[in-house]
Amino acid sequence: MVEEEGFRRYVAHIILWIGIAVVAFPVYIAFVASTQDNALIANGQMSLLPGGHFFETYYQTIFVGTSGSTREPVGNMMLNSLVMALLIAVGKIAISIISAYAIVYFRFPFRMPIFWIIFITLMLPVEVRIYPTYKIVADLHMLDSYAGLALPLIASATATLLFRQFFMTVPDELLEASRIDGAGPLRFFWDTLLPLSRTNMAALFVILFILGWNQYLWPLLITTRDDMQTIQIGIRKMITTTDALTEWPIVMATAVLAMLPPVFVVVVMQKLFVRGLVETEK
Amino acid sequence: MANVTLRNVRKTYPGGFEAIKGVNVDVGDGQFCVLVGPSGCGKSTLLRMVAGLETVTGGEIDIGGKVVNQVEPADRDIAMVFQNYALYPHMSVFNNMAYGLRNRGMKEAEIKSRVDEAARVLELTPMLERKPRQLSGGQRQRVAMGRAIVRQPKVFLFDEPLSNLDAKLRIAMRVEIRKLQRRLNTTSIYVTHDQLEAMTLADILVVMNGGQVEQVGNPLAIYEKPATTFVASFIGAPPMNLMATRPEEIRSQLAGSSAADAGILGIRPEDFVITDQTPDGGVALPLTVEAIERVGAETFVYGSRDQEQQRVAATPGELPPGEIIVRIPGTEAPAIGAKIRVAAVRSKLHLFSADGRTRLEA
Numbered sequence: 001m002v003e004e005e006g007f008r009r010y011v012a013h014i015i016l017w018i019g020i021a022v023v024a025f026p027v028y029i030a031f032v033a034s035t036q037d038n039a040l041i042a043n044g045q046m047s048l049l050p051g052g053h054f055f056e057t058y059y060q061t062i063f064v065g066t067s068g069s070t071r072e073p074v075g076n077m078m079l080n081s082l083v084m085a086l087l088i089a090v091g092k093i094a095i096s097i098i099s100a101y102a103i104v105y106f107r108f109p110f111r112m113p114i115f116w117i118i119f120i121t122l123m124l125p126v127e128v129r130i131y132p133t134y135k136i137v138a139d140l141h142m143l144d145s146y147a148g149l150a151l152p153l154i155a156s157a158t159a160t161l162l163f164r165q166f167f168m169t170v171p172d173e174l175l176e177a178s179r180i181d182g183a184g185p186l187r188f189f190w191d192t193l194l195p196l197s198r199t200n201m202a203a204l205f206v207i208l209f210i211l212g213w214n215q216y217l218w219p220l221l222i223t224t225r226d227d228m229q230t231i232q233i234g235i236r237k238m239i240t241t242t243d244a245l246t247e248w249p250i251v252m253a254t255a256v257l258a259m260l261p262p263v264f265v266v267v268v269m270q271k272l273f274v275r276g277l278v279e280t281e282k
Numbered sequence: 283m284a285n286v287t288l289r290n291v292r293k294t295y296p297g298g299f300e301a302i303k304g305v306n307v308d309v310g311d312g313q314f315c316v317l318v319g320p321s322g323c324g325k326s327t328l329l330r331m332v333a334g335l336e337t338v339t340g341g342e343i344d345i346g347g348k349v350v351n352q353v354e355p356a357d358r359d360i361a362m363v364f365q366n367y368a369l370y371p372h373m374s375v376f377n378n379m380a381y382g383l384r385n386r387g388m389k390e391a392e393i394k395s396r397v398d399e400a401a402r403v404l405e406l407t408p409m410l411e412r413k414p415r416q417l418s419g420g421q422r423q424r425v426a427m428g429r430a431i432v433r434q435p436k437v438f439l440f441d442e443p444l445s446n447l448d449a450k451l452r453i454a455m456r457v458e459i460r461k462l463q464r465r466l467n468t469t470s471i472y473v474t475h476d477q478l479e480a481m482t483l484a485d486i487l488v489v490m491n492g493g494q495v496e497q498v499g500n501p502l503a504i505y506e507k508p509a510t511t512f513v514a515s516f517i518g519a520p521p522m523n524l525m526a527t528r529p530e531e532i533r534s535q536l537a538g539s540s541a542a543d544a545g546i547l548g549i550r551p552e553d554f555v556i557t558d559q560t561p562d563g564g565v566a567l568p569l570t571v572e573a574i575e576r577v578g579a580e581t582f583v584y585g586s587r588d589q590e591q592q593r594v595a596a597t598p599g600e601l602p603p604g605e606i607i608v609r610i611p612g613t614e615a616p617a618i619g620a621k622i623r624v625a626a627v628r629s630k631l632h633l634f635s636a637d638g639r640t641r642l643e644a
Contacts, residue, residue, distance in 0.1 A: 173368035176335050181382030181429075182356035191381070195372040 027259070034058070034252035041248045053249060061253040066238050074254050077231040080149075081213055082261060084230060087150035088212030089205050096156050097197065100163035101189055105175070115164075122157040126218050134221055144228045149219055153212065159204055166200050167193065202272035210262045231258045284346030284359075284436035284469055285311050286332065292340030293327055293493075301327045303493040304341065309486060312467040314460070316501075318480035319490035320516070325473045326441055328490070332471060333362050333439050346436050356385075361430035362439040365446065367422045369414040369429075375401075376410040379428045393432075400428040403462070420451045427459070431466065438463070440472040444479065456482060477517050481505070489513045511638030514548045520582060520607045522548045522632065545636025551582065551609040553630035556622050563628035569606055571620045581615045583608040585622065 029048075033041055036051035062075040102108070103115050126133060133152045142148030170193070178188040219230045229237070231254065238251045266273070286309040293302035301324045309315040317325040330336040332343055334355035342349050350358050361382075369378050376397055383393045401407045404424040414422055423443060430438055440459070444452045460483055463470050474480055480487055480501065487501040489512075497509040501517075508514035508522070515521040527547045549565065560566040569585030587604045608624050616622050633642040 171366060171368060173364045173366055174370065176333075176355075177362070177364065177368040177370075177429075179335065179355045180333065180360065180362050182385035183381075187385065192370055192372075198372075 027256075030252045030255050034061075034249050034256055036249060038245065038247055038249050042245055057249045057253050058257075061250050061257065066247045066250050072226045072229065072234060074231065074234060074250075074257060076227060077229055077234040077254075078257060078261070080146075080228060081230040081232070081258075083146050084149045084215065084219070085209050085212035085261070087146060088153050088215075089208035091150060091154035092156040092159050092208050093201055093204055095154055096159035097163050097194075097201070099160050100167055101193065103160075104164055104167040105185070118157050118160055120157075121155065122161075126152060130217070130221065137222055143222050144225045148222050149215075149228075149230075150212075153215065153218060156208075159208070162200065162204065163197065166197060170196060199272055199275045202269050202275075206265055206269050206273045209265050213258075213262055285309060285344070286315070286437055286469055286471065287344040288328075288332075288341070289344065290341035291328070291331065291338060291343060293324070293331060293336065294339045301493050302331070305490075305493075305495050307486075307488055307495065307498060309469055309471060312469055313485040314463050314470045314472065314483055315486045315488060316472045316474060316480045316484035317488045317490055318474055318477060318516070319496075321475055323490045324493040325475075325490050329439055329441055329471060329473045332437070333360055334358050359436040360439055361433045361435040361437075362441065363423075363426045363430050363443045365442040367414075367426040367446075369422060369425055371414055374411050374413060375406060375417070375425050375428075378414065378425055379432050382429065382433055396432045396434075397428070400432045403431070404428050419447055420455065423447060423455060427462070431462070436469065438468050438470040440470065442474055443472075444474075445476075452479075459483065477519060481517070487517075489516060491516075507641065508548075508632060509641050511546055511548065511634050514632055514634070518550055520551050520609070522550050523606050524548045524638075525587075525606075527633075546634040546638055548632035548634065549626045549630060550632075551607040553626045554606075554608040554610075554624040555626075556608070556610065556616070557625050558623055559625060561625055561627040564626055565631060566623055566625040567606065568621065568623050569608070571616050571618050571622060572605075574615045574618060576613050576615070578613070579611070581610050581613055583610060583615060583622075585624075 032048060032050050033046060034057055035054040036046055037053060040046055040051070061073075062078075063073050065071050065073045099118065103111060103118075137143060137148045137152060140148075142151070174192060175188060178192055183191060214232065215230070216232045216236075220233050220236075223229050223233065235251060235254050235258065238254065239246055286307075288305050288307045291302055291305045292300070294300045305328060307315070317328060319325045327336060331338050332345075334350065334353060338351045343351055345358060345360070370381065373381065379397045379400060380393045383396065397410070398407070401410055404427060406421065406424055406428060409417060409421060414425065417425065423446075426443065443459070444455050447455060456479055459472075472483060474483075484501045486498060487504050488498050489496045489504065491512050496516075497504055497513045504513060505517055508517060511524055515524060525547050527545065547565070557566075567587055569583075569587060571583055571585050573584040575582040575584070585606050585608065587606060606624070634640060635642060
């Protein structure tokens with residue numbers, strides 16, 4: 001019996017290690033490739049151990065960019081991506097928590113139709129409404145701007161629904177106690193509802209930041225200037241070269257750099273994130 | 283300090299459901315008024331109307347000589363203790379109590395002295411920095427009380443504040459609440475479905491049923507002279523025995539008194555004695571003992587009446603037809619299956635009209 005228990009654990013561990021290898025190996029390869037010489041990679045003689053070009057490649061990637069295809073420093077692309085992701089995450093949370101507050105706590109004409117309209121937008125992501133959205137953004141002269149990158153992605157039915165569900169679990173007596181304590185709607189929102197939503201907001205922030213960071217189609221459409229492009233677009237542009245050798249070490253370094261901010265956000269906010277998803281105690 | 287006067291107060295919900303059907307109650311300054319009734323009788327709704335959490339669709343609510351129908355809860359100068367306490371989970375005990383004062387723009391020094399004083403009275407001083415989730419049920423209840431008393435309002439409103447506590451703590455807190463209210467001498471309205479809580483706390487007891495007031499008055503006066511069969515069976519535990527007076531057996535014993543014409547006869551379990559005598563003008567009943575409950579100081583005998591199976595209208599705690607509860611002191615009790623005879627004297631009989639809505643005085 002004991003042997004069998006040990007054997008089972010052994011098998012379980014092997015499976016877990018295989019899983020880790022499957023996920024981590026490509027990342028490792030990307031990192032290794034970013035430290036090697038481009039000619040070696042192009043010849044198919046890439047070693048599986050890190051090469052000696054780490055500082056050189058990363059310096060060039062962050063501050064200079066590729067010499068051929070884009071010529072835009074990846075540091076700048078990262079800044080663009082960061083601004084866009086933060087604007088989307090913070091904007092979505094701000095808009096959706098306010099709209100959820102309105103829908104749950106106020107009686108106004110057409111409350112339910114408005115709720116259903118918000119709900120229906122779940123079925124209309126940017127990809128579906130891309131032409132009208134582009135037209136609006138273009139007419140508002142927001143092409144090649146942070147506002148144009150972030151605004152169309154901010155309105156969010158999912159986050160609104162999430163906050164609505166959360167608010168509906170907050171006992172009515174808290175609102176009543178606040179009313180008796182002399183807190184108006186704004187004070188109740190600010191003093192009670194926001195602090196209670198803290199973990200939910202953190203969980204949403206993690207999800208939305210990654211969502212914003214990984215945007216591809218929309219930034220591709222509305223950014224034309226090189227200094228406005230995001231890192232996801234940058235990688236794509238670096239790979240497509242017509243008559244020159246793709247600078248693989250720089251592409252790989254960019255890919256590694258593109259992974260870092262989401263990883264950082266997840267690691268830093270992991271505790272709040274998990275609590276936000278599982279916490280039931282109000 | 284203030285009177286609370288309800289004048290023909292009504293509440294009709296948009297769907298047409300009438301929750302409160304014209305209630306008149308006058309709570310004097312410093313009095314402790316208890317609203318009691320079965321669930322769904324409208325007692326909580328009525329309290330929430332006084333608090334301003336529900337709109338009033340008819341009549342007037344008057345606090346301290348001012349009609350407050352249109353006044354916001356915060357401006358009515360009331361404080362409320364909720365059944366689930368409704369403490370702000372993210373605030374410390376201190377801030378829970380201070381929140382209402384801060385919103386009124388009170389100075390921090392004054393807030394601190396009031397909260398410290400309330401914490402001292404309620405023995406919460408060591409817990410001021412804790413969060414509600416770190417407190418026991420009884421402590422949370424005291425924080426909720428503290429939040430009410432720091433405000434020094436004209437009226438305290440309690441919405442079943444003890445129903446989430448265990449039995450022992452409930453009795454202790456009941457006494458605490460009464461003592462606190464006596465000392466602060468603040469007009470209070472208290473909602474409960476527990477008739478024992480109602481009897482022990484109230485200066486004025488309001489028995490409600492189906493959105494209406496059945497009887498208002500001193501708790502003992504209500505116990506001694508219930509106005510309807512509903513009140514008779516709701517106040518007092520175990521409930522009053524109610525039986526139709528039509529059966530010849532009882533009618534013949536009551537002959538000559540007005541009771542003979544009454545519809546329903548009520549006798550409290552504690553007013554019966556086991557005896558072979560028939561008291562003059564009183565009532566005697568032959569019973570077969572079916573069950574015995576010994577609780578130490580007293581014993582309850584459940585017996586069935588042999589002859590009639592007459593159903594009597596009374597909702598809460600209604601006895602099965604023909605069943606009679608007799609309370610006897612001590613633990614001595616007849617055997618199950620024994621035939622006994624119980625009697626009650628004339629002055630202990632309660633007589634009601636056949637519909638149970640009117641008390642008939644002999």
